[in-house]
Amino acid sequence: MSAVYASVDLGGTNIKCAYGDESGRIICSDSMPTQSHEGPRLILDRIAGLVNTLSRQAGSRPAALGMGCPGLVDVKNGITKFFPNLPTQWRDVRVREILSPLVGCLVYLLNDARTATLGELTFGHGRSAGTMAFLSLGTGIGGGVVIDGKLRLGPLGAAGELGHQIILPDGPRCGCGNRGCLETLASGPAITAEGVRLMQSGLAPKLHEICAGDVSRVTTKGMAEAAEAGDERVSEAIIRAGEYLGIGIVNVVVALHPDLIVLGGGVALIGDLLLDAVRRTLRERVHMFPTDGIDIKPSQLGENAGTLGGIALAMKGGLLGN
Numbered sequence: 069m070s071a072v073y074a075s076v077d078l079g080g081t082n083i084k085c086a087y088g089d090e091s092g093r094i095i096c097s098d099s100m101p102t103q104s105h106e107g108p109r110l111i112l113d114r115i116a117g118l119v120n121t122l123s124r125q126a127g128s129r130p131a132a133l134g135m136g137c138p139g140l141v142d143v144k145n146g147i148t149k150f151f152p153n154l155p156t157q158w159r160d161v162r163v164r165e166i167l168s169p170l171v172g173c174l175v176y177l178l179n180d181a182r183t184a185t186l187g188e189l190t191f192g193h194g195r196s197a198g199t200m201a202f203l204s205l206g207t208g209i210g211g212g213v214v215i216d217g218k219l220r221l222g223p224l225g226a227a228g229e230l231g232h233q234i235i236l237p238d239g240p241r242c243g244c245g246n247r248g249c250l251e252t253l254a255s256g257p258a259i260t261a262e263g264v265r266l267m268q269s270g271l272a273p274k275l276h277e278i279c280a281g282d283v284s285r286v287t288t289k290g291m292a293e294a295a296e297a298g299d300e301r302v303s304e305a306i307i308r309a310g311e312y313l314g315i316g317i318v319n320v321v322v323a324l325h326p327d328l329i330v331l332g333g334g335v336a337l338i339g340d341l342l343l344d345a346v347r348r349t350l351r352e353r354v355h356m357f358p359t360d361g362i363d364i365k366p367s368q369l370g371e372n373a374g375t376l377g378g379i380a381l382a383m384k385g386g387l388l389g390n
Contacts (some may be wrong), residue, residue: 181210
């Protein structure tokens with residue numbers, strides 16, 4: 069029987085766990101609420117319980133476990149350093165030391181966006197790319213960088229924080245403490261905030277209809293539907309976000325000249341209206357060299373990028389370099 073690997077995606081709201089093999093086939097999976105108020109130790113105990121339940125379903129213990137984390141981790145030692153959106157911020161929690169005995173295998177940690185990048189590299193579009201950048205577009209904007217076929221992490225595992233490059237020096241305040249980061253301009257909340265403003269101003273009648281006038285129901289998916297239905301101002305808001313995203317990608321391109329840019333996360337599902345703005349911005353703003361050979365694609369793995377990244381991390385964890 070081939071080896072089985074476990075993947076855990078630790079989020080602020082939910083924890084997802086899956087078992088898979090080296091081909092990327094998902095054998096079984098489950099999820100549960102994070103209940104982040106309980107603190108690290110109780111959450112790790114419940115993760116262990118979920119992993120062990122899947123072990124029984126899969127009929128074997130995992131050879132290793134890869135865990136995507138919402139913040140900064142000590143990759144080498146398996147210690148969390150700073151999770152900005154979880155209570156206690158998980159400072160210096162020795163996750164590997166705590167979790168490994170509970171699940172019966174070695175545990176590897178990696179930032180969640182870098183985990184998704186590793187998934188795309190191992191099982192998605194990245195298999196045919198030498199140099200690639202991955203941007204995860206959701207509540208925030210995370211990223212990862214692949215050079216010469218290897219995920220590059222840097223000395224702190226933080227290389228690839230593409231969402232925190234500065235696009236507008238005097239722009240909106242970001243959760244990281246800076247101003248004008250890409251995340252403040254092209255993340256899901258940034259786009260939907262503009263949708264709310266337009267709806268409340270009477271400038272988005274189709275969006276108002278889709279959301280039944282309830283601003284709490286405004287989503288990027290609903291905005292894409294409204295734009296397609298004829299809300300011109302909503303279209304303009306999505307295009308503007310795509311242009312900001314395109315400028316961020318231009319910065320990556322002139323620094324790395326990658327073969328491939330992959331866009332993952334829920335915002336990428338807006339589709340061509342966003343992607344066309346990104347591609348046009350790349351063409352218009354890079355003059356140092358031709359960009360025809362640079363592909364910009366939505367993730368091949370979709371919502372499974374993080375899950376499959378955890379499988380890839382379990383497979384390769386001890387081999388990841390800087």
